[in-house]
Every structure is written in structure tokens, then in C-alpha cells.
Amino acid sequence: MPKKSLNLLFKSQQKDDKKEVLKFELHGDEENTNDLHLLAGEMVNFEINNCDAGMTTAEFVSIQKDSKKTVLKFAIKGDSDEKARQLYAFAGHDVTLIIEPAQTSLEDFEPPHEASNIACLKTELPRLKRKMMAMSRHR
Template sequence: MTKTILNVLFKKMQKDDKKEILHFHVQGNDLPNTQELVGLAGSIVILNVNESEAGTFNAEFVSVQKDSKKTALKFNIKGDSDDKVIKLYPHAGRSVTLYMEPSQKSFDDFNEEDEHEGIEYKINTDGTAVISPNQMSIEDVVPEDKSEVLKSKL
């Protein structure tokens, strides 16, 4: 697929716990590249708004919803720096040119960006967790003489 270029209203931008949610509206019934848009929905795309200094974003193209007055496009951006995303705010509420193309990135790669290092464990069939015996515990950190801890808090 090639790059899709749309003139849209950048309706709003919301921040969620892990992602930015972008809403765009295409006014009227005349939507170019309708089949391409429907084909891209549910996949990862590369977005650029007005070829702004924010640059391109990998985004999940969440949905395309069409009614008699408009077509709504919804995207989730995650993994990009806040400095980069904040540059989109001046465009919200305005008519913009949206540049969109399919990404080489898979949906799994996109979702793994938020993963972080943590405690490795396995879950038994009875629901209990088994942690590696080499895992550091709080007892390894607290001094053996607990009176030292109490004195430091006073």
C-alpha cells in the first residue's frame, strides 16, 4: 500500500495511562481511499500530522466509524517520547493534513514497547507463583539488626 493523505479535522487528543489517543474527523460523505482505510483499521500505521516537527509516529489504527455527516478515525500512540507527542497539541482542534502508511512493525512489537524488566516467575496450575530462588528479596536488603532501622526512623 502507498501513503494515504487525508484532509481531516484533528478533533481531540486524550492521554491515557499508557498511550495518547488521537481522534480525527473527515467531514462529508466523500472519503477518498475508503477501501484502503478499512483495510488498515486494526493494524499498525505510520502517522504524520501536517508534516510537523513532531515527525512520524507508530500508531495503532483502532477504528474507522462512518455516519451520515462524518467519518471518525481513532489512533493510539504509545512508546514515543512525551516531548515528541506534545508537539501535536497545537494542531488539535484544527483542520490538518494526515499522512498515513502501513508500518513494517507488527502488532506484537507495538504492544511490547511498554514491557519493562521485572521479576520472572511461572504460574502453577493451582494459581500459585513460583519465583526463581536467585531472586533478591526484601530480607536480603534489610539489615540483620532491626534496631538500626528503628533508630534511623526516629
């Protein structure tokens, strides 16, 4: 999907579980939102025109549509607090949002799974024990 430009209301921004959650509202029925459903649940890059934050990477958490509006919800991933502050200045205003699919995946930002940590410990622990024993013999 190529870059898409949307005129929206930047409804709110709040910190939630160590991430910034942004909500945008599109009032009326804009037909170019149909393919946005394909991006929901994926990583995207977005930019707000005239905002110094520039391109921001986020999870496109959800898109909800009713008869009056469409709500887009994003969770910023991997960007600085400074970017979040620059975006916050636009909350409550009509903005032009430019959005495109990101080259990264959601897994790139998730902490390692506990099972993989256990598997790593099982393979690394014997090696570390041998190394520590060898080091103690050389004292």
C-alpha cells in the same frame, strides 16, 4: 498499501491508560477512505504536515463511518511525550495527515504474556538455584 494523504479535522487528543489517543474527523464522503478499513487494528506510521513531531507510530484503533463524517482513532505507541506535545498543538485544526502501514506489529508493543513469564520462571528457577548454591559454597 502506499502512503495516503487525507485532509481532516484533528478533533481531539487525550491521555488514556498511559497512552495518547488521537481522534480525527473527515467530513463528507471522500472515496479514498475505503481502503483505510484494511489498516484498522494494525500499526501505522502517520505524520501531520508542518508538525515538528515528524513520523509517529500508532495503533490504528478504529474507523467509524456515518452519513456525515468518518472518525479515525489512533493510540500512539512507543513515542516520546515530546512528540505528543508537538501533535497537541494541532488539535482543533484542519490538518493534512499522511498515513502508511508500519513495519512493526502490535505485539512488538504489548507486554509479555503472563503465561510466558511462568514458563520462563519454570526453566530459569532451577538454574538460578544452582548458581546461588555454587556462589554460597565459595564464600
